[in-house]
Amino acid sequence: MSTLLFLRDVVRSPIQMGAVVPSSRHLARAMVDEARIGPDDVVVELGAGSGAFTKEIVERHPSNPLLVFELSATLAESLVANFPSAKVAAAPVEELPAIARRFGISRIDRVVSGLPWALWSEERQAAILDALIPYLSPDARLVTFHYVHSRALGRVATMRRLLLERFSHVTNSDAVWANVPPAYVHIAEGPKGPRAGSAIES
Numbered sequence: 001m002s003t004l005l006f007l008r009d010v011v012r013s014p015i016q017m018g019a020v021v022p023s024s025r026h027l028a029r030a031m032v033d034e035a036r037i038g039p040d041d042v043v044v045e046l047g048a049g050s051g052a053f054t055k056e057i058v059e060r061h062p063s064n065p066l067l068v069f070e071l072s073a074t075l076a077e078s079l080v081a082n083f084p085s086a087k088v089a090a091a092p093v094e095e096l097p098a099i100a101r102r103f104g105i106s107r108i109d110r111v112v113s114g115l116p117w118a119l120w121s122e123e124r125q126a127a128i129l130d131a132l133i134p135y136l137s138p139d140a141r142l143v144t145f146h147y148v149h150s151r152a153l154g155r156v157a158t159m160r161r162l163l164l165e166r167f168s169h170v171t172n173s174d175a176v177w178a179n180v181p182p183a184y185v186h187i188a189e190g191p192k193g194p195r196a197g198s199a200i201e202s
């Protein structure tokens with residue numbers, strides 16, 4: 001059902017969705033493996049779509065607090081129904097400070113992103129990363145994915161540069177060839193800079 005809702009949104013808003021089919025279980029496993037979620041980690045998922053990554057997070061880490069952002073109201077409704085233990089915000093990630101306040105979250109340890117960064121301008125990519133940085137704990141880890149065929153796109157390189165400016169280590173996983181289209185996980189850890197962690201309440 002959520003796949004049908006996803007496909008409907010792809011037809012209505014292809015640029016917002018940034019994919020033609022939901023991510024596979026293979027990619028979801030790779031994303032959650034690379035996120036290395038620990039027992040007490042606060043997890044935030046950005047752009048959950050059909051819930052492919054949400055399902056993997058909830059099944060493998062049922063006790064971790066999870067805040068999910070999804071801009072599409074219909075997909076967000078479906079996420080609320082399918083994942084009652086998650087806090088779902090039907091809102092753009094850009095509203096993170098207000099949403100975090102509403103849900104009482106002042107620290108984020110793991111970010112799992114399904115956002116279509118490669119379709120966005122440098123300014124938009126930077127604005128979203130800069131909204132996140134103050135909430136990230138010192139050992140925070142952010143995982144996102146890009147399609148293998150989009151690796152040569154300027155905006156993927158831009159995303160890598162923006163991550164390198166804001167995190168101590170940025171790496172890529174091996175390609176997940178079983179995903180359609182094949183994808184790889186982009187991993188950033190150790191937020192840096194004067195604003196990193198500045199919103200965390202002690």
Ligand SMILES: C[S@@+](CC[C@H](N)C(=O)[O-])C[C@H]1O[C@@H](n2cnc3c(N)ncnc32)[C@H](O)[C@@H]1O
Nearest residue numbers: 019022023047049050052070071072092093114
């Ligand atoms: C590539 S799709 C989702 C991938 C997801 N892993 C899946 O398999 O369904 C990207 C999702 O990000 C959402 N999105 C796009 N811009 C957003 C924003 N600014 N804030 C929150 N969600 C956003 C879209 O509505 C879409 O559902």
